[in-house]
Amino acid sequence: METQVAQVAMTVNGTPRRATVEPRKTLADTLREDFGLTGTHLGCEHGVCGACTVLVDGAAIRACLMFAVQADGSEVVTVEGLAPAGGGLSAVQRAFREEHGLQCGFCTPGFVVSLTAYLRDHPMPSGAELRDALSGNLCRCTGYQGIIAAARRAAGGMEDQ
Amino acid sequence: MTVAGRYVGQSVRRQEDPRLLTGHGRYVDDIVVPGMLHAAFVRSSVPHGLLRGVDTEAARALPGVAAVLTAAELHPGLHPMWQTMMGQDAPAAPFRPLADADVRYVGDPIALVVVESRYIAEDAAELVVADIEPLPPVLDTSAALGDTASLVHPELGSNLAGELPAAGSPELDAAFASAALVATETFHQHRYACVPMETRGLVAQWDPAGEQLTVWAATQGPHEFRAICGRVLGLPEPRIRVIMGDVGGGFGQKMFPMREEIAVVAATRQLGRPVKWIEDRNENLLGGGHAREEQMTVSVAADDAGHFTGVRVEQLENVGAYPFPGNGSTAMAGSMIFPGPYRIPALSYAARAVYTTTCGRCAYRGPWMMETVAREQMVDLLARRLGMDPLELRRRNVITAEDLPFTTASGMVYETVSPAQTLEQAAELIGYDAFRREQAAERERGRLLGIGLALYIEPSQSFGPLGTDGATVRLEPDGRVALVMGTASHGQSLETTMAQVVAEHLGCDLGDITFVQGDTAYVPYGAGTGGSRSAVVAAGAARQAALALRERIVTLAAAVLEAAPSDLEVASSAVGVRGDPASALPFAKLAGLAYFGHAALPEGAPVALEVTERFKAPPFTFSNACHAATVEVDATTGQVSILRYVVSEDCGVMINPMVVEGQIAGGVLQGIGGVLYEHMVYDGDGNPLTTTFLDYLLPTAAEAPAIEYGHVETASRLPGGAKGMGEGGAIASPPALANAINDALAPLGIHLTRQPMSPAAIVAALTP
Incomplete structure (x- = not known):
């Protein structure tokens, strides 16, 4: 079985990020594994529990139901990106x-x-x-x-x- | 009411929140170890059958696959498993990490695939082919009892998992013989589950050179996890390090490692490489442990004024195939707790637990709670037969302050409970009498309104191995405080509440304390966070250690100040002569003297500013509560709307009222979920039908009623006056809600005795 891969680029919490992923890799797994942003949690991986919710181009989406390749070119905000830059809480x-x-x-x-x-x-x-x-x-x-x-x-x- | 301290009794905001709110918690799935492999399980798709063979060839050929392990590869060299709580000599419960000659429920793990990536692990698992010759499933508990042809565990020779014989008495026989009224009913509770939002999971790493095992686990008890790894692998406990980070809820499911976790630990040792397994939600619902499925027949003998004179109980539990812990039966606890808040002069309690070809039972928040579920429904049913209001019947039987100390028919001794007070407080808060008037008026207009009450007495479980916990309190060189505990807080807020206790009794600022738990290499032994133990046992240890360190710090300060210790006071992380603020020595100064400037200290001044204490609690400490709910039932759709929900709770001295109310609320919603929404369904062939969140329905914010709280604060006899209360919310809410629904349906002559009370069930009952 030959594994296909794709390059993706997106802005995550204001920082440009790139990754090489399988087309089937979810945005949630890419955020967690490729970008080290483990605040996005997986509670069901079938789109019901909402623990993996992130913002993609401003819209709240379930990162377990979106492939990373679908977020290519997007602006992504995770829970790590909500607090004020200087620290503290939103x-x-x-x-x-x-x-x-x-x-x-x-x-x-x-x-x-x-x-x-x-x-x-x-x-x-x-x-x-x-x-x-x-x-x-x-x-x-x-x-x-x-x-x-x-x-x-x-x-x-x-x-x- | 007890006067609140500087910290104890205050709704202090939580220390753990900033990291959890900003995505910086550290859960087990966030752990990455170099060289780590990923595990996936191949599971049985049939409920019962002979395993004729497992073809792993295609899976092994997949690039990235490190191993495909079946029982034949994984089991050799493993030792028997037992839980500390059950003891080594408890009747052997069936245990094997993987299925070998046969499969015994849908989801039974057959093989473990260990691969470079999780994605490929799931590809590989799909390529494993299990050849299973189906056998008849064993599903009906009553039928399974007498069945010797179809056995879940053939090696046991019976489907009976456990039995508690009735212990009758002449008094009980006399009570029934002379009763004015005997009411008997059987109550059924359906199967539902813990469903923590974080599933089970672990990363296990074997160091072959040092012969050391390290496990990062989602657990409620790292020491118990370590003990079980030690038993199964035959390793000394100090060679095993179990670490828990943040854990996303457990509710009982993570008290004990189950078959999958043990299989992963065995695999990492065999392969010599780190292995990670994160259970997916389908697996969690299919095989992560189920709870609650049982029935209880209650016979009550009463005199003509409605006073209970005797009760007979028979319980039948479905414990599935591989229950945890032990044989999964809760009957022993249930038999002790059944009398609850009432004067019941004589009691007999018989129980049988039955194996079936379904997922095994695990502990779930108040595992024995059927005693309260059945008892409280029985009180309402008896009230109806007597033509008496259920509130009045409870008033006539409830244990009052004048009855204390009170010894129940099962031998429990209550000294500081207040069931009568919580009953009256809950009735007052919900406006019981006004609701009855409103209900009568609305019934005239055809609306089905109902009110339900449930009382319970909740034991903090600190008997046997659960009876002690440890805490280390250390003044660090900079004057800050390390609090190191054997707890396993996974949502219970112990990082905050234990620090409150230490700050209160040590005399330091709360912000100076850093809390550490969950690493068996460093923390005192702990029996795990569960059983409503923490406010009793863990807080007892924290308090005792804080007081011991305070005494040592005062002794040091007395030597430095050349003052009598009795003339000193401790406040805000400083010690000084009472009435002379200028004399105060900050903790930082004293720590500097002890660690670095000890040459200047007088002879005998203490320099060890670290104390470890173990607190030994009495076997039970009892809290109590009364739940009151009002509902409206839609006779057309069967929909139940909760109008109001009130809880009056007495958990003694509250360390943090905000946290207490949070624990109540979480438990109540789990009970509401159980009665109205959650149902783990098996079809008649033994296939599970509800293995996603689309089928297994959890309540959401839209279904959650606003919960109102009342507090009665009767201090326990423990130092600190606390009582445990973590499970009660989930224990009393099902019967309160069931009673309210039945009260609403009363004009129609319907009385439901089975849960769930879903719209479909109610419509079916309303349809002649």
Whole structure:
């Protein structure tokens, strides 16, 4: 069996990156293995749990369902790229810490990336809209209480309902 | 209420969060070792059959394949496996890393493919062909008991995995003979699973020259992992180093290494190369361990006022093919805990556990919880037969403050529980009486509203090998503090709460503490994080070590200040004479004297500013809670909407209330998931049908009710006053919800005794 490979180039968290990958290699595995960005987690590898969510050209996508070759030429942002350059936490990350929105932390990068993209596009969501927006990511530890509270805090103290 | 300390009792924000929020956690799949190979398993696609042969030739020919190992290659030289908790002399539970002569469930690992890359490992696994001659599956627990022709484990001669015979008494017989009412019902719980968001996984590395094994593992207990590697491989424990980094949840599934993990460790030793295995989600749902599938028949004898006079329990557990730990039965724990929050004068508890050709049972958050699931549903059913409100029936039977100390019919001694207080607090918080009025009015309009209660008493498990834990507290040369513990926090926030305990009792600033756990080469022995032990056993060790170091630091400061130790006070990482702030010596100064300037110290001044302590806990410490839920059932669709959810909890002195509420919430959602959404389904032929997240439904944020909390704080007798509470949320939520659903359905004359209470199940019950 002859293995085909392809060259891919993309900007990841503001830095140009290149890799030689098999066409079947997922963006998630490329980020983790070729670029050393292990904050993108794989919880199901079939597009349900959302732990691998990253931004590709601004859109929140599941990096387990996209091949690296499909992201060729794109601008990719992972959880490692959300915090301010000087260190510290982003507003969404701060809200998660403040509201105990994480326990084991495995699903957390996906929630943080998803919510960051959602609030960028929907600055004034209702509580129900926030719950709906968060329902594409699975968490097994928190019962979602802290996550929903963090989302409300990050959205600017919006009340539920 | 206990007055909060500077740190203990405060909702301190977590130390572990910044790294986890920014993608800088270090989970097992993030570990890369030079020369590392990747493993994939070839698994059985049939539930039961004779393994006639395994053709590995095509797989071996694939470039990059280092080895394809079947039982014939992997098993020689391996020793028997047993878990510390079960003991070496427990009845032998069947164990083998890979299937050899036969397969015993769908997912049974047949071969291990070890390859240069994970992608090619999966290609190679697909090329392995197993020749299996099917046998009839063993699925029905009752039928399997009497079946000697079709055996899951032929070498055992029976499908009976374990048995707890009924221990009746004349008092019990008399109670039933003289009862005003005897109610009997069988409750069924379906199969569901732990489902941590991070699957199982490990990287194992054998150093042939030094004869040392290093394992990076997703585990809830590195020392238990090490012990089992030592037993199976016949290696001395100090030659094995097990390291856990961040671990993405466990809920019981990662308490003990299972067959796949042991196979990978055996493979790395055989091949002499590092091997990584990260379970995929399909494998995790198929073969990572299942839980909860059992039935319990409860007979209650009551007098005409509704007082319980005796209870008989019969339990039938489905433990699958290869349960972990031991034979997978939870009956011993269940029999001890069954009386729970009630005065039950006489009890008998009989149980049988049965092997089936399905995935084995593993521990899951409150593994014995069927006792509460059945007992609390039985209370509601009895109330209905008596024509009494379930709240009133609970009030008549619940253990009150005046009853304490109270010894249950199973011999458990309660000293500091408060079930009556949590019952009243939960009823008050949810507005029980007002809801009953609203319910009556809405029933007139055809709406099906219901309210459900569940009480429980939760044991912190610190008996036998679980009874001690260790902590090292070290003042470093710069005056900062290293806290090194035998814990295995994997979401429980111990990095924060244990530091709170040490800061409180050592007298240092919280920010000065760095927490280290999870490396058997460096940390004190620990029995693992599970069993709601940490607030009791681990915090006890942290407190004891902090106090011992504080005493040593005060002795040193007293020598330097030429003062009596009793005149000194410690605060904010400094020691000084009480009332004389100018005299205060910072910890950094004292550490500098001890490590570097000891020549100037008076004779006898301590220079060892490092203390290791082990804390020995009593076998059980009990917390308690009451859950209250209100629901609406849609009679057309069978949809259950949770209107409100209240938990009143008494876990003694809370180290960190934010963390306590987080533990409750996580458990409650797991229970809600179990009752309404999660179901590990096998078809009638023994094939699993729910092995992706498209079929096995976890609740999401859209299904999560807002959980409301009440706290009763009755200090335990332990130093520090804490009680464990990590499992209770998942124990009491299923019966609270089931009771609420049945209360809603009561006008229709329906009473469900089987879970899941999915829309389909409810519609089926509503359809004549």
